[in-house]
Amino acid sequence: MSFPMNRMRRLRSSPAMRRLVRETKVGVDNLIYPLFVREGKGVREPIKSMTGCFHFSPDTIGAEAAEVASLGIPAVLLFGLPDKKDEIGSQAWAEDGVVQRAIEQIKRAAPELLVITDVCLCEFTSHGHCGVVKDDKVDNDSTCGLLTKMALSHAQAGADIVAPSDMMDGRVKCIRETLEENGFENVAIMSYAAKYASAFYGPFRDAAESAPAFGDRRAYQMDPPNADEAMAEIALDIEEGADIVMVKPALAYLDIIYRARQRFDCPIAAYNVSGEYMMVKSAAAAGLADEQAVMMEVLTAIKRAGANIIITYWAKDVARLLS
Ligand code: PBG
Numbered sequence: 001m002s003f004p005m006n007r008m009r010r011l012r013s014s015p016a017m018r019r020l021v022r023e024t025k026v027g028v029d030n031l032i033y034p035l036f037v038r039e040g041k042g043v044r045e046p047i048k049s050m051t052g053c054f055h056f057s058p059d060t061i062g063a064e065a066a067e068v069a070s071l072g073i074p075a076v077l078l079f080g081l082p083d084k085k086d087e088i089g090s091q092a093w094a095e096d097g098v099v100q101r102a103i104e105q106i107k108r109a110a111p112e113l114l115v116i117t118d119v120c121l122c123e124f125t126s127h128g129h130c131g132v133v134k135d136d137k138v139d140n141d142s143t144c145g146l147l148t149k150m151a152l153s154h155a156q157a158g159a160d161i162v163a164p165s166d167m168m169d170g171r172v173k174c175i176r177e178t179l180e181e182n183g184f185e186n187v188a189i190m191s192y193a194a195k196y197a198s199a200f201y202g203p204f205r206d207a208a209e210s211a212p213a214f215g216d217r218r219a220y221q222m223d224p225p226n227a228d229e230a231m232a233e234i235a236l237d238i239e240e241g242a243d244i245v246m247v248k249p250a251l252a253y254l255d256i257i258y259r260a261r262q263r264f265d266c267p268i269a270a271y272n273v274s275g276e277y278m279m280v281k282s283a284a285a286a287g288l289a290d291e292q293a294v295m296m297e298v299l300t301a302i303k304r305a306g307a308n309i310i311i312t313y314w315a316k317d318v319a320r321l322l323s
Helices: 006-013 017-021 058-070 098-109 138-158 171-181 199-210 226-242 251-263 274-285 291-305 314-322
Strands: 033-040 044-046 054-056 075-079 115-120 161-164 188-194 242-248 268-272 311-312
Touching: 006 017, 006 199, 017 033, 033 058, 033 098, 033 314, 054 058, 058 098, 075 098, 098 115, 098 138, 115 138, 138 161, 161 171, 171 188, 171 226, 171 251, 188 226, 188 251, 199 274, 226 242, 226 251, 242 251, 251 268, 251 291, 268 291, 274 291, 291 311
Parallel strands: 033 054, 033 075, 033 311, 075 115, 115 161, 161 188, 188 242, 242 268, 268 311
Antiparallel strands: 044 054
């Protein structure tokens, strides 16, 4: 036989054949949709830096949550923009804080929808850093104490999962212990375990009004060239009590997702961040990309690399496309 017996094209010959042998499937069950809540009444304002995303106020976020739930998306990830910021971000754990009130409204409008909260001080501090600043540095241990107060107050308001995104050492342990001590043993922790100091967060910092007023986040978020270190970060967070670990960003860090998948047994989440999303949106707006096709290719790649869960601003679009 001079010609190959093996013809790889046989299994690509029709839509049904391709469907039959498809290895990776993006489904709505594994998506998390980020939501931004700010002070005010009747707010539903488009976010300029993030096409297709909106700022809501606590009184309008319930309707949005109900729509997300009706699309079959299991969870939202909540970010808050307070009216008043201070040095330590004290609005972050205020009982009547913007996030705490939003949780209540979401739970009322869509009881079955999981509410995940971002636990980080950068949106709440006047300097925009993720913790307490001492001598121009973010102080690790005192920040952990404040993050713990923040996580507890989210749990008290009804959050199902808290998601620390600050990259302080030891914060997962502090949060886990405090949740246990206060009767929130069933509130899960999704830790931003391997979060890089990435330039892909630009549009989000605009949306969340959380850009640091001085310096950058490189002394606490991970250095992009490092991969072994990401495994150490993830291992520590699991040991400290994280239920789900996250790699962020996703697209430029597919190798990290892949390595984490090979090595750890817990669910791995990947955050398809604002810059990754807006690159595609911008290319599509310029007539250079088919947004829907690129969206599905990007999410499929993240899933194929090994992520069980994807946090994406496209969650609603995907749900509509797949329904
Ligand atoms: C920190 C936080 C950030 C993002 C999520 N949580 C920004 C940062 O670390 O500066 C970025 C998300 C995105 O870019 O989509 N609270």
